[in-house]
Amino acid sequence: MDFDYDLFxxxxxxxxxxxxxxxxxxxHKVALAEESRMGGTCVIRGCVPKKLMVFASEYRETMGYAxxxxxxxxxxxFDWPAFKDRMHKELDRLExxxxxxxxxxxxxxxxxxxVLRDPHTVELADGSRxxxxxxxxxxxxxxxxxxxxxxDLGIVSDDVFHLDRIPRKMLIVGGGYIGCEFxxxxxxxxxxxxMFVRGAQILRGFDEEARGHVGDCMERRGVTIHTGCxxxxxxxxxxxxxxxxxxxxSDEFDCLLWATGRRPNTKGLGLxxxxxxxxxxxxxxxxxxxxxxxxxxxxxxxxxxxxELTPVAIREAIGFHKxxxxxxxxxxxxxxxxxxxxxxxxxxxxxxxEEEAEEQEPTLIYATxxxxxxxxxVGGEERVLFKMLVSKETDKVLGVHIVGPGAxxxxxxxxxALKMGATKADFDRTCAVHPTMAEELVxxxxxxxxxx
Numbered sequence: 001m002d003f004d005y006d007l008f009x010x011x012x013x014x015x016x017x018x019x020x021x022x023x024x025x026x027x028h029k030v031a032l033a034e035e036s037r038m039g040g041t042c043v044i045r046g047c048v049p050k051k052l053m054v055f056a057s058e059y060r061e062t063m064g065y066a067x068x069x070x071x072x073x074x075x076x077x078f079d080w081p082a083f084k085d086r087m088h089k090e091l092d093r094l095e096x097x098x099x100x101x102x103x104x105x106x107x108x109x110x111x112x113x114x115v116l117r118d119p120h121t122v123e124l125a126d127g128s129r130x131x132x133x134x135x136x137x138x139x140x141x142x143x144x145x146x147x148x149x150x151x152d153l154g155i156v157s158d159d160v161f162h163l164d165r166i167p168r169k170m171l172i173v174g175g176g177y178i179g180c181e182f183x184x185x186x187x188x189x190x191x192x193x194x195m196f197v198r199g200a201q202i203l204r205g206f207d208e209e210a211r212g213h214v215g216d217c218m219e220r221r222g223v224t225i226h227t228g229c230x231x232x233x234x235x236x237x238x239x240x241x242x243x244x245x246x247x248x249x250s251d252e253f254d255c256l257l258w259a260t261g262r263r264p265n266t267k268g269l270g271l272x273x274x275x276x277x278x279x280x281x282x283x284x285x286x287x288x289x290x291x292x293x294x295x296x297x298x299x300x301x302x303x304x305x306x307x308e309l310t311p312v313a314i315r316e317a318i319g320f321h322k323x324x325x326x327x328x329x330x331x332x333x334x335x336x337x338x339x340x341x342x343x344x345x346x347x348x349x350x351x352x353x354e355e356e357a358e359e360q361e362p363t364l365i366y367a368t369x370x371x372x373x374x375x376x377x378v379g380g381e382e383r384v385l386f387k388m389l390v391s392k393e394t395d396k397v398l399g400v401h402i403v404g405p406g407a408x409x410x411x412x413x414x415x416x417a418l419k420m421g422a423t424k425a426d427f428d429r430t431c432a433v434h435p436t437m438a439e440e441l442v443x444x445x446x447x448x449x450x451x452x
Contacts, residue, residue, distance in 0.1 A: 134324055
């Protein structure tokens with residue numbers, strides 16, 4: 001059978017664009033359809049603008065330290081419109097790069113929605129149909145809002161970057177990494193921030209001690225966290241939003257932000273027409289090579305519900321390309337993925353949590369918490385946390401968790417060591433860099449406790 005393309009990619013995010021570029025660069029005929037903006041969630045309404053806002057929000061504290069270190073600085077105000085304008089210009093620039101890189105590689109880009117019609121056919125929004133030997137679904141996900149009365153009075157993370165002003169008083173519903181990151185951002189920008197968290201602690205799924213440390217630091221910085229609490233009533237009162245929580249607390253806010261998880265962008269995509277298996281939430285079911293239940297259709301990234309991180313989607317794109325177009329069957333390795341949560345303070349994590357290690361094998365826990373030099377000099381009280389989990393039997397490092405400035409930068413390179421199978425002895429024989437916070441990783445000599 002003759003096809004219009006060797007590969008048709010649905011979705012212009014990091015994963016989809018990478019797969020399209022690699023395949024086109026090999027000389028194959030490739031098309032890509034994106035109904036919104038090239039770059040996807042990460043570049044346009046996720047990682048990149050969020051990190052820019054994190055940077056912006058940290059300057060108030062930094063300039064406070066500057067005064068203590070002898071500088072004459074003014075921290076009287078933050079110009080949100082000026083920052084927002086510059087941020088969106090940067091996003092426009094990055095979108096242009098994604099578009100240009102795809103086209104330079106030979107990818108034909110359709111700026112419209114595409115849906116599946118059968119295992120080899122997609123239909124574009126203009127009604128035209130295109131056939132392809134292989135189809136790759138890389139449509140990502142979207143914020144989920146609970147179904148309750150007046151839920152539409154709130155906003156989601158996509159909307160944060162388009163606010164007219166920084167809210168004076170804000171409620172964030174949800175205690176995952178998105179909710180906690182924006183709590184730090186808006187607290188740093190001067191908002192009075194409260195959070196409703198259904199569980200007993202923020203950041204479910206992360207190491208218990210590390211997430212507790214982050215939560216304590218957030219509260220000391222001024223964020224009010226209501227645990228075991230969910231909204232049960234929402235009303236519009238003048239130009240404000242009144243919210244009542246399941247713990248009996250209620251108040252009025254200028255802004256309500258839903259940070260209650262994400263769902264795959266598969267609704268109305270025609271997956272059923274093509275015979276693609278999905279779970280109850282619409283996640284595309286794939287094997288280790290990202291192949292769906294239909295041999296000609298593959299899926300990568302958040303739409304597969306595996307590990308919802310941009311670098312993982314890119315890795316999956318590379319594995320797909322090698323498997324399908326280079327004859328090198330390449331499963332994606334989802335083990336030991338280093339992760340940063342850009343809370344304030346920041347958290348970096350890789351490997352097992354203490355709770356997971358306790359269920360797996362006898363483990364030595366090395367941990368230390370201390371005031372870093374920069375803060376101690378000016379009387380700051382916030383402590384950083386370093387934690388390492390080590391197999392009692394093999395001495396292999398099973399997990400590392402860091403809470404403090406630069407945690408994300410540190411965990412990246414710890415990830416290299418753990419991927420190589422580093423032991424505690426490897427860390428011990430590595431010379432410390434002094435004076436740094438990171439030297440604690442190679443100077444912790446005695447375990448704080450033992451899990452048997």
